[in-house]
Amino acid sequence: MPGVPSGRGCDGCRAQKKKCDQSKPSCGRCTRLKLVCVGSGERRYKFKDGFPTASKKQVLVAKSAPITTGLVRINGNTVNKTVPYTPTNELSRMLSAFVDKINFSTTDYRYNLAWSFGGFLVDVPQRLGVNEALDASVAAVVVAHSDFSARKGVTAHALMKYSRALNALRKYLDDPVKANASETLGAVMILLICQQFIGGPERLWTGHCEGAAKMLKARRYYNPNDEFEAKIVLTLGGPVLFEGLLNPNIQFSPKEWKTLVQNHLNKDTHEGRFMYCLSRVPEFMQRIKAIRETGIGDSTLLDDMRTNYDALKAALSELYIQLQAVEKNMPDDSTPTTAKQARAFWAHNHLQRLYSLVLTIGIILNSVLSSIDAANAVELAIETTQWSWEIIGIAEDAVRYRPLGACCLPLALAAAWVGGMYDPALRPLVEKWIIEYENDFPVGDKVDVNPRLLFEELLQQCRLADVETPMVWTV
Structure with a gap:
């Protein structure tokens, strides 16, 4: 199924x-x-059935400035990179299934992988x-997502695919x-997504995030001419x-942290x-x-912490105004029945998720x-209480977007x-509400990391959890 380039217009213009x-x-x-x-300037592909023979080669054409990547050194604007390609029915079926799960016209916001876990999946x-590591991770997430969507729980087939993907990743x-x-790097991120569907023991942190951090640390750069890589770095940067707030094995300098969470794709956005x-x-x-x-x-x-806190509050206020404007135009129906209503739901879900994350x-x-600002303790207590009530309100309203469209709610x-x-x-x-939303994921093990453990540990490190009221440190 060769990829045929499609238009680069945004989703709204393309739909109309x-x-x-x-x-x-x-x-x-x-x-x-x-x-x-959404989607302006992004390259899209339509997939058409093709039947190349095992003796043929797949030629990938890449355009970029001179750079050395993990697979090939690119010199000049255009090079041909020949990769042995042996098509199989299994690969074709996997590709078709994966495209279906990231296609916004066939899978809505409640189950769409790209919508919930990152545009890099497109x-x-x-x-x-x-x-091979990327292929195996995609095969694993396709099976795990299918079982999750069918409410089958964690099946032996999904665990087998996940195990194979881990072995392939280790070799790479x-x-x-x-x-x-x-x-x-994309395979690592996809396996993190896969963990959402297969669960794991409750613990403070995952092995995949720590491994991803080591990979990102070793690379020390990202290629701004490779949007796929830039998207993955941003997507991985969040987890x-x-x-990294608590895991002592994840250590980056302030400059490195900034590179991980902010690049040319998002530096002028709320997310950045x-x-x-x-x-x-x-x-x-x-x-x-x-x-x-x-x-x-x-x-x-x-002063540094207060300036940073005020910057976050300013972004929060702007986002709140946008969210309120969208909510005024939301249809009364719990599910969209027209294309116009569907666009309103997509926009609302996007802003609501952003707001809950902020x-x-x-x-x-x-x-x-x-932990250090004793003079403003009362003001800070009022603000955090107000924000907590707002999260409760979002949890009540976001039920319509469950499960994956509201998968950020357990953390919030x-x-x-x-x-x-x-x-x-x-x-x-x-x-x-935590119990309610956790039930969207594998029963028993829940999600791989218990968010409450993370926040309890954060409080302890700030010397807030061991007493009834905050311990303050003056400087």
């Missing part, structure tokens, strides 16, 4: 068969109509058949050249950053701004730790800031559980 000017961050038509612009199909990681390929705010938390925690251990004050720490980050920053609810320490009525409600 209008010419898209592909402006960033929003095309002219979407700006004029005040629509959320670029995966044309890279299949080149990297043992090869320094293959380990640096962007496709191998690695959240785990609030992820950068979160990326500064490891640095702040190290400085707080140094104060405790040495007893020497840090004259700029409080609230989560806000509560984290609030918790860390509370865990943050609300932390933020609810000052309001006795909050935590019972939060715990009720």
Whole structure:
């Protein structure tokens, strides 16, 4: 099934068969109509049945500046890279199944993989058949997602595919050249997605995030001319950053953290701004730790943390206004019945997920800031309580987007559980909704990492969890 390039217009213009000017961050038509612009400038592929023989070669054409990647050295604007290709019925079936799961016209926001876990997945199909680790990870996630969607639970078939994918990834990681390929990095991210569907024991952190962090650390760069790689780095940056708040084996400099969560694709977006705010938390925690251990004050720490916190609050306010505007135009129906309603639901789900994530980050920053800012303890307590109630409201409304369209809610609810320490009525409600949303995932093991464990540990590191009221540190 060779990939045939399709248009680069945004989803809204393509749906209405209008010419898209592909402006960033929003095309002219979407700006004029005040629509959320999704997919502008992205290359898409239509897949047509083809039957190449085993003796033929698959020729991939890449255009970029001179650069060395994990698989080939590219010199000049265009090179032909010949890769042995032996098509199989299994590969064709897997490709067809995977495309169906990321296709917005066939799989809606409740189960769409690309919508829930990252736009980089749209670029995966044309890279299949080149990297065994990527192929195996896609095969694993296709089976796991199919079983999850059919509510079959964790099947032996899914576990077998997952095990094969792990073995293929290990072999590639043992090869320094293959380990640096962007496709191998994509395999790591897809296996992280797969863990959402097969579950695992409750623990503080995953092995995949730690492994991904080591790969990202070893690479020390990303190729700005390779959008697939840039998208993967951004997608991986979130899980690695959240785990890096507590996992001592994940260590990056402030500059490295910024590169992981903010690049040319998102630096001018809400996502880039609030992820950068979160990326500064490891640095702040190290400085707080140094104060405790040495007893020497840090004259700029409080100002730096307050500036970062205020920047996050500004982004939160802007996002809240956008979300309120979209909610005013939402149809009364619980599910869309027309194309126009469907677009409204997509836009609302997108902004609601973003807003819940910013609230989560806000509560984290609030918790860390509370550990040293005694003068504003009351104000900070009021804010974190208010944000926790907002997360409860989102949990009640986002039921329509379950399961995958609301898969960020367990993390947000865990943050609300932390933020609810000052309001006795909050935590019972939060715990009720945590159980409700966790039931969307494999029964028993739940998700691989228990978010509440992460936040409890974060509080302990900030010296907040061992007493009823925050312990403050003045500098």
